[in-house]
Structures are given as C-alpha cells and as structure tokens.
Amino acid sequence: MPFVLHEYALSGNCYKIRLTAAHVGLPLERRQYDILKGETRTAEFLSEVNANGRIPVLQLGDDFLPESNAAAFYVADGSDLIPADRFARADLLHWLFWEQYNHEPNIATVRFWRTLVGEANLTDLQRALLPGKVAAGEAALALMDAHLGRSDFFVLDRITLADIILYAYTHVAEEGGFDLQPYPNVRAWLSRVAADPAHIPITA
C-alpha cells in the first residue's frame, strides 16, 4: 500500500516530508492541490482529507495525518533521524515546535506573501503585519546562527529530523527577502545538510 502525500509542491512544509522520506528511502505517491485556488478548502477535502483545510497531509491507507512536523516524525520514527535518548528526542521536538511557532509563521509566511501572493495584493492587515514578521524572521535566523556557532547540527553531532525540518524554509528564506549573509553559521549548516548523500532539492 503506497503512502500518499497530499501536497502543494512549492510549500516548504510539504518538502519536509519528501526530504525525510528520501532520507529513510520511503517512496511517496504525490497528489497536488493549488492552494491559491482554494483546493484544500473544498467540502470534499475538508471531509475526506483534513478538516483543518491545510496541506500537507500524509495518507496511510484509510488514515490521514495532517501537520507537516507530525507527518515527518511518522516517516522518520524508528530511523536514526529520531534520537534514541529521551532528552535528545525531546530536544528535537523543542526545535520542531519552535519552528512552527517562531520560524514558519514569519519566514514562510513572508516568502508566501512576497513570491506567491505578491506585495501589491496583500490586505491592509497583512501589510501591517509584514514588518513585525520580517523582524521576527530575522530574530529566528539569529537564534539559529548562535546555536550553530556551538554545534554543527541542531540536536546531535550529525543530521537528525530537526535539521531537515529547519532546512525546509531556511534554505528558501532569501526568496522571501531575508538576507542570509549576516548568518555564516546558518549558511555553513545549510551546505552540510545539502551535502548529505540522501539529500533531494525542493524541486525534486
């Protein structure tokens, strides 16, 4: 029974799951939805795939798993990408929750607004939020850079799911207008993650 990824290919949240699957060698069947046309808000999608109206969703037979970081955790579970040590496993989850609260709502949202929606098409409220999201995205990059000044990867001295999750939107942050030049440790870490033999690009 193939695993099905319900996704929008340009979304970093969807890429997280494909990149994790590449690391563990899991094939995925992919179904595309155009989020700009509201294809994840149809009655059929809401009742059959995700009541929350969002992608990605990982389908395992009759079971559906929303939330990118939970789906990626499922794919990685049992592999070296999830540390066996109890504290390291929780520390990995700390970075995944931090990503969804402090990184994605800023860096991914600014990228989405600037590249897919277009600044001219933003609502007044989105326009008012933009400077705060840019500042919070820069603060997230600075926090990552400081951490990566002390270790080569986020949780262990090798790649784990935390690096894959944080790579997804960090490596396209410049598409949203974030300059990575002030963050040399982040840039070196991006290169380390991309040099892994199992790595695939977001366009794969």
Place this chain on the structure above:
Amino acid sequence: MPFVLHEYALSGNCYKIRLTAAHVGLPLERRQYDILKGETRTAEFLSEVNANGRIPVLQLGDDFLPESNAAAFYVADGSDLIPADRFARADLLHWLFWEQYNHEPNIATVRFWRTLVGEANLTDLQRALLPGKVAAGEAALALMDAHLGRSDFFVLDRITLADIILYAYTHVAEEGGFDLQPYPNVRAWLSRVAADPAHIPITA
C-alpha cells in the same frame, strides 16, 4: 536532582507541564517569572535559561528544555500518556502541533490580551488582529467539537498527552471571552479530563 520548571503560573503553557507531571507522579520545583515585567527577556534569562526569551522551560540539571509541548512530551515519555503504536504517536504529535499553530496563538493570546494586558492597553495592530483571532479560536473549538463527537478523547479511547495539552487553554477559554455553550462535546470532554484521579487544577 530535582526537575525545575521555570514558569509563570497563570500561563496555560506552564500548566501543561505541571498537569503532565501530576499524571506521571513527577515532583517539580517551580521558579516564577513575571512576564508582564519582562523577567524572561533579561540578559541573564536569555543566556542561561532560554535564548528565545520565553517560559516555560524545564530544567534537568544543566540541560534546559524550552517549548511547552516538548517539555510535556519529555515528562510523559515512557508512560501511558504517549501511545506505543507508531501511527497513534504521530497522531498525538499532530494534535500538539495543531495546538501550537491553530489553538494557542488564538485562544491563549485573546485570553492574555483581555485578562492580563487589558483591551484598553492593546496596540493598534493587536486591536486589528483581535477579530481574526477570535474567529480562528472559534474555528479551533468547532474542529475539536466535531472530532469529540466521534471519540471520547483525542487519540485513543482513554486520556493521552494530547488531551492534557488541549485541556490547558481550552478550559480557560471563557476567560478570553470564548463561549463554550455551542460546543457540547468539548464541554463533556473537559469534564472527563478533569475527572481523572491524577488531575490538578491550574491554580494548584
């Protein structure tokens, strides 16, 4: 070596960890910070406790674990609160990530603004965000109510960490002005969670 919870007692995010600890019988030493006075943004807090300037943080000796849901996962890990089944474990994480993305930024933030900051003291931007956060909070409650119409608890047919995490801010949603009357399944579930012999209130 005692576990130390760096916290602000009224915060639902901090209560999550105390409630999880009560369920597994783990004693916690507690240190209070007044977030309204910026006590989690001091140079000492940023360098020694959490570079992200937020509570709760769970301290285990020299190790610090930020992010409420990651700290609660650490406390629950190895107990019945985390399902042994791989899919159920990922489904639990899906609810924890959903809580941090769709529930907490709306229901907890509106409660914080209305009860601790005060509507009169909100910035213009916060005031502009308020109606959207109220609507998103109501949508989160409606999604929970629909799910709880199909099962007594969120992931298994008994309490897990997902129920503890979602209980924390849902049970005080009315303090933020959210009316729970339209959500009978949520109200019945709140009573089931609170009836557990291991339960403690947020004021404990």
